[in-house]
Amino acid sequence: MYELVQISEKCYYINCPAKIGVYVEDKDNVYLIDSGNDKDAGRKVRQLLDRNGWHLTAILNTHSNADHIGGNKYLQAQTGCKIYAGGIEAAFTKYPLLEPSFLYGGYPCRDLRHKFLLAQESDVTDFSDEGFPKEIEVISLPGHFFDMVGFRMPDEVVFLADCISSRQTLDKYAVSFIYDVNAYLETLDKVERMEAAMFVPSHAEASADIKELVRYNRSKVYEVKKQILSICSKPLCFEEILQEVFRKYGLVMNFEQYVLVGSTIRSYLSWMKDEGGLAAEFQDNMLVWRVADGDNTKETGGMV
16 A cells, blocks of 8 residues: 556556555656545655655645545645645635535534544645646546546546546445536546546546446446436435435445435435436425426436
8 A cells, every 4th residue: 555656657646545646747846646535644645755756846636525635734734835726626625624514514523523524724726826737737527526627647647536436336335426416427428538548546446448437437327316216206305215225235324424425315316306307395394305207317327
C-alpha cells in the first residue's frame, strides 16, 4: 500500500484506497491529484515525495469527498502547497462539515463526524487562477458528486476520479454513491467516448481501455432503478424503500451506510420522478412513492 506506480514518463499514481495521482512537472516539482483520506495518508505521501526529491507545488482536487481531500491540510501545512478546487467542491473543501450535513440532511450526529465523512478544512484556489498549470486540462465529470472533475495530462494520461467503480466493488456493494443520476449517466457516456494513453480511476485498476467497465457501471444504475420500480409497486415511504434495498442486496445498515446509500436512493427517486417513472404523494402527512400510472420509462443498460 502507498507504493508509487509509474504509468508514463511524467505520471504516476500512489496505490492506496483512493488512488492519488502524481504529475512530475520537472525533476523537482510535482502536482498531486487528490491527497488521500486523512493526516496519516498525507504523511505517507510526503515521505514518498521526499524520498524522490520532489517538491509539492499543488494538490489538484477532483472532488471534496473526505477520502480525496483528507490529506490536504497536513500537506498544505507541511509544504505550503496550493490546493486547487472548483465550484461547489471548493466550498465543501473549505468547509468540510458540509459533507456529512448534506448526506444526513441536517446537523450530523457524532457518529457521522469522523474522518471518513468529515475531513479537515483547507484553503483552496479556483482552477481559473493564473497559477494553475496551463498544460493540464480540467474535465467536468459531474454526477458522483456536485462538480467533480478529472484531469488530462500532457502525455494523455487521464485521472477519472470516482466516475467509475471496479466490478468487485459494484458486485459487493451494488449501490455506488451517486448525487445526480442523470448527470452521472451523461458522464459515463462522455467517458466511454474518451480516448487516452491510460485512464486512472480512483477506485478501479488503471487501464488503456475502460469502455467495458463503463458499460458495467451503467448497467448497475439501471439494475438499481429496476429494483426500485419493483419495490414501489405499492406506495411506500422512503425508509421502507431503503429497508427493502438493503434486504435485496444483502447490505448491513449502520450510520455510514444509512447516509451514503440513503442519499443515493433519494437521488434515484428524484431522477425517476422527474422522468415519469415514479409518482410521489402525501398521505396522512407522509411522503410516499409508487410506480407512476402508465410508466413506460426507458430501461436500458443491460449487464455486460
